[in-house]
Amino acid sequence: MRRHPVAVMVVVGAIASALGIAIALIIDWFPADAAKQAKPIDTLYDVLMIVSVPIFVGVVCVILLSVWQFRMRPGQERQDGPPIHGNTRLEVFWTAIPAIMLVSLCSYAYTVLRDIEEKEPNTLVVQVTGQQFAWRYAYALDGGRTLETTELVLPKDRPILFKVRAIDVIHDFWVPAFRVKIDAVPGMTTEVRATPTRIGRFEVVCAELCGLGHAVMRSTARVVTPAAYTSWIARASRPAAVAGGGAxxxxxxxxxxxxxxxxxxxxxxxxxxxxxxxxxxxxxxxxxxxxxxxxxxxxxxxxxxxxxxxxxxxxxxxxxxxxxxxxxxxxxxxxxxxxxxxxxxxx
Ligand code: HEC
Ligand SMILES: [Cu+2]
Structure with a gap:
């Protein structure tokens, strides 16, 4: 009995897709999550992997099948392929399927984005400023004063709204463990939200090539208990470190x-x-x-x-x-x- 080439490719494709999906899900793509926003983003990423691996495998299979089945054989050097044109059923099919997939994935991604960007009560606003090649932070204190600091300290379980600005060129504020990332653009303020859920130190990275010192434009987000945060604010806002309004x-x-x-x-x-x-x-x-x-x-x-x-x-x-x-x-x-x-x- 001769095996049909398309059937062989379907079987090979199914096995390769299953393996590819398994590998994609096993690999730890991201650092341990440290914010409420991380889980939905990781799930979104997994879903995208599950959908895109079979598409990649399918395209590769069709290419391999074509090379295998329709390759030029000796004596065919001067021949042209059969003159075929148009296949309405096939065209409807390959337009409709990707369209449905794109619309579904976009809707899903949009709901995730809306959820993680939801406004929450008791939000702490932290001003973030990017300047070649360092990050600075500012916290509003009682009495209209501002604490300007180079340390990013965040209370655990409190929603944070980062208001991000840039002084010179475009930077990008990224905390991989929180899965949040936003461009810092001169002349405008961009916003991103995260609610830290894990105590510890997490890297802050500039994710936009911004000049010679880009690679060293790093900082640390230190997530502490709410009590430790309150005492840090009190300690850090000793007069010398505080820039008063117009003082x-x-x-x-x-x-x-x-x-x-x-x-x-x-x-x-x-x-x-x-x-x-x-x-x-x-x-x-x-x-x-x-x-x-x-x-x-x-x-x-x-x-x-x-x-x-x-x-x-x-x-x-x-x-x-x-x-x-x-x-x-x-x-x-x-x-x-x-x-x-x-x-x-x-x-
Ligand atoms: C973006 C990071 C950055 C900022 C901001 C920065 N520096 Fe520097 N600084 C460096 C680097 C990198 C060097 C080493 C290279 C060099 O000598 O230029 C340096 C070197 C120095 C040195 C020489 C040290 C030595 O070994 O003799 C002094 C003094 C200094 N900085 C003072 C300052 C002062 C004061 C400010 C604020 C007004 C400042 N720096 C702001 C990155 C920075
Ligand atoms: Cu940068």
Whole structure:
């Protein structure tokens, strides 16, 4: 008995699809989930896999079957295929099936998106700012004050609304463990929601190629208990780290301490996302640890490091990562304050 080629291909295709689906479902594509939004997205991903593996296998099978059955045999070099044109039944079929599949998958994806983006009571708003090449965060405090920080700390089980902005170029705020990702676009605010469900540290990644330092544009989302969050807010919003509404420039306190405090404040909000400095309580790792790197440097050297960072590159680091426009984005007073502050803590 001769086996029919189409029947052989159907059997091969069915086995390959089953294997492909099994492998796709066994592979751990994502890190352990840490937000309420993760499960529906993982399920959506699995469904897409289950649907697309047989389509891929089907297309490959038809190609292989054609090569196998309709290949040119010796003596057929100058022959053309039979002149066939049009098969209405087949065309209706291959238009209708993909259309039904696309509409169903789109509807399903839309319901998932609507569910995970649902507004919830007691939402905590966190402002996220992307700037080459670091993330900064801001929390609204009581009394209209704002806590600006380079640490992302989130209370477990509380819905979070991230309001994402970019200063310079397009970045993309991505927390793989939460499965949420949104572009940060200069000139507009984009939003994404997540409700953390697991205590721990989760990577924050920039997912849009944004320049030389893109690969190091990372940060950590630290999910803690609500009580730990409250005490963190209290600790982090000590006056030096807080940018009050319009209080910049300071004024009445004694000159020396005031300049250093202002320098520290400038450091925390502009430099801390990349540099560790014990005195300022920052823990960035993109640039050198300034707790030790500045030892023995004069004020002039520190000033050059800030306004012209590419003039002298610290060993083990890349040029072009530290922003070279601080002389434009900061006032002369702020730079003086920074230099005074850094010189005083590096002695
Ligand atoms: C986007 C990350 C980033 C930011 C923001 C940043 N830096 Fe840097 N910084 C670096 C990197 C990377 C280096 C090492 C390469 C180099 O020397 O330019 C560096 C080097 C330095 C050095 C030289 C250290 C040494 O070994 O002598 C100093 C000082 C410094 N930064 C201060 C600052 C200050 C002050 C600010 C804020 C006004 C700041 N940086 C903001 C990434 C950053
Ligand atoms: Cu980026």
């Amino acid at each position: 910049a420039g300071g004024g009445d306190a004694s000159a020396g301490g005031d300049a250093a405090a202002a320098g520290r404040e400038t450091f925390v909000s502009n430099c801390g996302s990349c540099h560790t400095l014990a005195d300022a309580g920052t823990s960035g790792t993109v640039g050198p640890d300034l707790t030790s790197a500045l030892r023995g440097q004069s004020e002039a050297e520190i000033r050059e490091d800030i306004v012209d960072p590419d003039a002298k590159i610290t060993e083990g680091f890349q040029p072009g990562v530290m922003p070279s426009n601080f002389s434009e984005t900061l006032t002369a007073e702020q730079i003086d304050g920074l230099v005074t502050y850094l010189a005083s803590v590096s002695r």
